[in-house]
Amino acid sequence: MRIQIKQIFLSTRSLLQKLSYLMADCLFPIYCANCHNFLPSNEKNYLCPQCFSQIPLYSSLFCPICLKRLAEFKKCKHSHKKSYFNFLASATDYQNPIIKNLIHQYKYQYIKEIRFTLVKILISYWEKILKNFPQLSANYIILPIPLSLKKFNERGFNQSEEIAHLFAKYFNLDFVSDALIRIKNNPPQAQIENYKERLENVRGIFFVKKPELIQNKNIILIDDVFTSGATLQEASRLLKEAGAKRIVGLTIAK
DSSP states (O other): OHHHHHHHHHHHHHHHHHHHHHHHHHHSOEEOTTTOOEEOGGGOOSSOHHHHTTSOOOOSEEOTTTOOEESSSSOOSSOOOOOSSSEEEEEEOTTSHHHHHHHHHHHHSOOGGGHHHHHHHHHHHHHHHHHHOGGGGSOEEEEEOOOOHHHHHHHSSOHHHHHHHHHHHHHTOEEOSSSEEEOOOOOOGGGOOOHHHHHHHHTTOEEESOGGGTTTOEEEEEEEEOSSSHHHHHHHHHHHHTTOOOEEEEEEEO
16 A cells, blocks of 8 residues: 555656646746757756767866877976966867857856756766776865856856866765855956966965865866966965865866
8 A cells, every 4th residue: 555655656746747847848948059949948958969969078188288188197298387286177179169159158148057068068078087087086076266256246156166066966076165265356367368467367366265175185176168277277376285186177168
């Protein structure tokens, strides 16, 4: 009798869930952010399979300075200026029109739900990386690049934190959002072209609030887009000074 009641309950719940998705599709339809075809709401996706397949994913790590692909889990052979993070990991090319459009809608049109599609891209890339660089399957903690209070109030969410949280949950890694904080509202990096000026613009904007959370830890530091690397360098500098070990800068695109 109890088994029958449980089966009835489960089937009823499943039916109600399907009805709720159907109502959502009717009242709040979701369309592919690229081709605008209809998408079922229960998939938590803003790209249709055809458009998703048009985003080529990298399968390598990169030098944080010259952006050369790294065949081994070692620093770039070229003599470079110092980088505070050890490796750059970027899922795809920012110049891809689909990815550029997705990130633009996510950051500047404030479509928060696009995070599910972006993290799907990041996860697909990272699974490739783990096969090629198994050293990264060791214990890492996940940190997002903090957002300025001004931008947070304007957007309503930290785009990097949303993605970092989903990424950490998928790979069962510790997510730490309060160790590194932002203490200054600086002008947007996108408005500055000169690299030295970009470095100066981010100088002193971060603070390690809880160094005990990152001491002797390997860190995956997540941001949305890698452009000059100035933001990741400044955040990594403070994390290294506070006792972090290896740091991998992970972005959706570069």
